[in-house]
Amino acid sequence: MTVTLQDIRDAAGRLEGVAHRTPVFRSRTLDGRVGARVFLKAENLQRGGAFKFRGAYHAVSRLSPEQLARGIVAYSSGNHAQAAALAARELGSTAVIVMPADSPAAKLDAVAGYGAEIVTYDRYTGDRAAIATRLAGERGLAIVPPYDHADIVAGQGTATLELLDQAGELDAIVVPVSGGGLIAGSAIAAKGLYPGIRVIGVEPEAADDTRRSLAAGHVVRIDQPHTIADGLAVPSPGELTFAINRELVDEIVVVSDDELRETMRFAVDRLKLVLEPSGAAGLAALLAGRIGRVPARVGVILSGGNVGAARLAQLLA
Amino acid sequence: MTVTLQDIRDAAGRLEGVAHRTPVFRSRTLDGRVGARVFLKAENLQRGGAFKFRGAYHAVSRLSPEQLARGIVAYSSGNHAQAAALAARELGSTAVIVMPADSPAAKLDAVAGYGAEIVTYDRYTGDRAAIATRLAGERGLAIVPPYDHADIVAGQGTATLELLDQAGELDAIVVPVSGGGLIAGSAIAAKGLYPGIRVIGVEPEAADDTRRSLAAGHVVRIDQPHTIADGLAVPSPGELTFAINRELVDEIVVVSDDELRETMRFAVDRLKLVLEPSGAAGLAALLAGRIGRVPARVGVILSGGNVGAARLAQLLA
Numbered sequence: 001m002t003v004t005l006q007d008i009r010d011a012a013g014r015l016e017g018v019a020h021r022t023p024v025f026r027s028r029t030l031d032g033r034v035g036a037r038v039f040l041k042a043e044n045l046q047r048g049g050a051f052k053f054r055g056a057y058h059a060v061s062r063l064s065p066e067q068l069a070r071g072i073v074a075y076s077s078g079n080h081a082q083a084a085a086l087a088a089r090e091l092g093s094t095a096v097i098v099m100p101a102d103s104p105a106a107k108l109d110a111v112a113g114y115g116a117e118i119v120t121y122d123r124y125t126g127d128r129a130a131i132a133t134r135l136a137g138e139r140g141l142a143i144v145p146p147y148d149h150a151d152i153v154a155g156q157g158t159a160t161l162e163l164l165d166q167a168g169e170l171d172a173i174v175v176p177v178s179g180g181g182l183i184a185g186s187a188i189a190a191k192g193l194y195p196g197i198r199v200i201g202v203e204p205e206a207a208d209d210t211r212r213s214l215a216a217g218h219v220v221r222i223d224q225p226h227t228i229a230d231g232l233a234v235p236s237p238g239e240l241t242f243a244i245n246r247e248l249v250d251e252i253v254v255v256s257d258d259e260l261r262e263t264m265r266f267a268v269d270r271l272k273l274v275l276e277p278s279g280a281a282g283l284a285a286l287l288a289g290r291i292g293r294v295p296a297r298v299g300v301i302l303s304g305g306n307v308g309a310a311r312l313a314q315l316l317a
Numbered sequence: 318m319t320v321t322l323q324d325i326r327d328a329a330g331r332l333e334g335v336a337h338r339t340p341v342f343r344s345r346t347l348d349g350r351v352g353a354r355v356f357l358k359a360e361n362l363q364r365g366g367a368f369k370f371r372g373a374y375h376a377v378s379r380l381s382p383e384q385l386a387r388g389i390v391a392y393s394s395g396n397h398a399q400a401a402a403l404a405a406r407e408l409g410s411t412a413v414i415v416m417p418a419d420s421p422a423a424k425l426d427a428v429a430g431y432g433a434e435i436v437t438y439d440r441y442t443g444d445r446a447a448i449a450t451r452l453a454g455e456r457g458l459a460i461v462p463p464y465d466h467a468d469i470v471a472g473q474g475t476a477t478l479e480l481l482d483q484a485g486e487l488d489a490i491v492v493p494v495s496g497g498g499l500i501a502g503s504a505i506a507a508k509g510l511y512p513g514i515r516v517i518g519v520e521p522e523a524a525d526d527t528r529r530s531l532a533a534g535h536v537v538r539i540d541q542p543h544t545i546a547d548g549l550a551v552p553s554p555g556e557l558t559f560a561i562n563r564e565l566v567d568e569i570v571v572v573s574d575d576e577l578r579e580t581m582r583f584a585v586d587r588l589k590l591v592l593e594p595s596g597a598a599g600l601a602a603l604l605a606g607r608i609g610r611v612p613a614r615v616g617v618i619l620s621g622g623n624v625g626a627a628r629l630a631q632l633l634a
Binding site: 023025029044045049106113264265268269271272273274275305307308309310312313314316317 | 340342346361362366423430581582585586588589590591592622624625626627629630631633634
């Protein structure tokens, strides 16, 4: 395995005192509905509003002093943009973030607020990876990828390492799946500690690229998915993450957009927590009965909360 | 003083392992905007969704075994209803809750879900206190009042006792004010530990009965207030709570409904927390600049989060 439990422990050491040790919440109502003891790891309360800060900070922290002086570049319209910008600032580096020109003002403002330079492109005609590669070449910047990198995977795995420290042994963990970095790191941490634990991934129905890829035995690319879970709408898993996940992930289940909305309402009503649609995916799989036999003690990563008040109002209405 | 720091410590002992030790959140964005270090005590994450469980559980826990066997009665359209119902169930007693017939279904369901018997009355023609008193007489039930009782005050004070344990010494605490139980208990805890601490209460502009009462030097009754902060819309402070607060509260400031809405949006966007309008009052006073000179280290009680997804959507839109 290219990433080990020890790598995740090392990453946790680098993140100590920098990333939040996010709380784990319980809900008697939830336990009653699911018929299990559920442990909710609130990464929506992580710095930058999502687990993404863990991987981004870890990756940036492993750059050389010379590289930190030159700066980093990342491309993302979502949580990785904020995470990379914040990580660069925390480590005394500078960040260029390549974002669609029509990104919501709140996201552009958040990234700018972390001191990053924003380079915009046309979502329909531009190629953000090409732009980032060109910037990296011209300015000597280090590309910080969103998921397909061992340092990112190790950083994301610290969320589950922490959860297992807080909750104790679990029978299963339920994790949203986008490019696969969070579940890859989570699976390495979880199975490294408890080989018998079940690792269950959750994708939107329309964005089931990892489910299809695992079924096919190789990386499958689907059409650009349409789902309210923008953070999970990737067309294919990463190469590294897929290689890890085909070994360690037991099952991928899917949830509908309506189930995501219903789960966001549940989070507001019962947990008093704001989840973005992607961040609700793991809990949605439990509440919607998408997981066949739920074992006694289940952990869920609530992966993010960057939805914004106006959009939240729309989704709850 | 009818309630002492030791009473609050005793209450904390009774609540240990029953009430949540709610987290204290920090936000660099918030600190930057306020120009102080702000410690947010997240009582919206308390059992029952508000600090009210502390006082209700403490009061019920001090009833005799005979009284617990006969049961309790409480009247409230808000968080105290859920808190009293939950407290009775936790202590093996039974609860009758007197609620307006037109209460939102979500609130009726929540109270019923805690196993309480609900007695409804007409909000415009009925007298809930009279109904509760009659039920208490007929059935031998103990009335659990929402704020004007030493056991309630001591229980509510545990929120601030905990906050000061978690955050360390503070220069000021900012607390929403309804009937005055939370701020009375908070003031006793805070000044008992740190005599120099400033205790600042916050009321809606339209529900400034405690501010007026403190200015007048006696309990003043105002017209039934109209504000989105339904939990703070009482026409007058309690007798006991007023007697405590006139000794210990340094200042009452007011916030507008628009400032409450803006603060609820801030909580969603930056904290990923759901606050009900009343629960946002303390933070609103800071964000809106209603507190003249903000000292270096300030604690705020985020007192509750029972707003419901549909209503939250309306208020955020």
